[in-house]
Amino acid sequence: MKTNLLIVSHGSLASSLVATASLIFGEQQNVVAYGLEPGVQLDDFKEKIEAYIRERENENFLVLADLLFGSPFNSLIASMKQDNVYLVTGVNLPMVLEAAMQKDHLPFESLCDLAKEIGKTSITSKKDILSK
């Protein structure tokens, strides 16, 4: 089953994450960014994402959101009732790169777990590395 990667964020954070990832690994298929710009109605934002999901029956969706309980995150809560929509918060660049690279090679649930793990292990300060 095809897996889509959705990055949702405040402002242009999501699109700059996707742009930076393609700078490093080249353009990726089925990786899309949704940024909530100031002044945009939350319902419109939500509808756009839901339409994307609706139009792709029998596909999987891993959503990477910028902030736990942020507005972009909140607009995904209804969609998460579907079995094929998974969500990981706290997106950073290593998470996007890893998920984009592995999405066509791993079972969907393993991919979601991996995104979370990579996100956490990629956050580190020099002291942590040296003390290992």
Add this chain to the structure above:
Amino acid sequence: MTCNILMVMHGHYAEALLKAAEMFICEHPPVDIIPVEPGDSLDELENQIRSYVTRHDQVLIITDMMAGTPNILCSRLLKDHAFALVCGTNLSMLIEVLNGENTQNPWDLGKLICEKGKEDIVFMNTLLKKENQQEE
């Protein structure tokens, strides 16, 4: 005592991250950005970063990813300069930095935002599943 914050990241990522954080925090201490674009001279970038850490005390540098050029350039300078370096920055970490917490030394601040960043990476579906099971 205030930390000097420098973001060294690929392309427009630092700028976008800062703009997103500013949707939550209106007033914050100044943050400097050195973007790393494809085709930039690595020597020149290294000089820019070196000049920053030489001119400022109490520096915390945050980068986008460990194996990326921005982080590698900064790591090299750690040999001769004292500053705190954190990689894998996400939005909640930057918000924490801007949130008036940067009154401590950059190393403690770095540690704090690492913890915060990891804490806020959550696989929601497993979390919800667990909660549902508890309710049943």
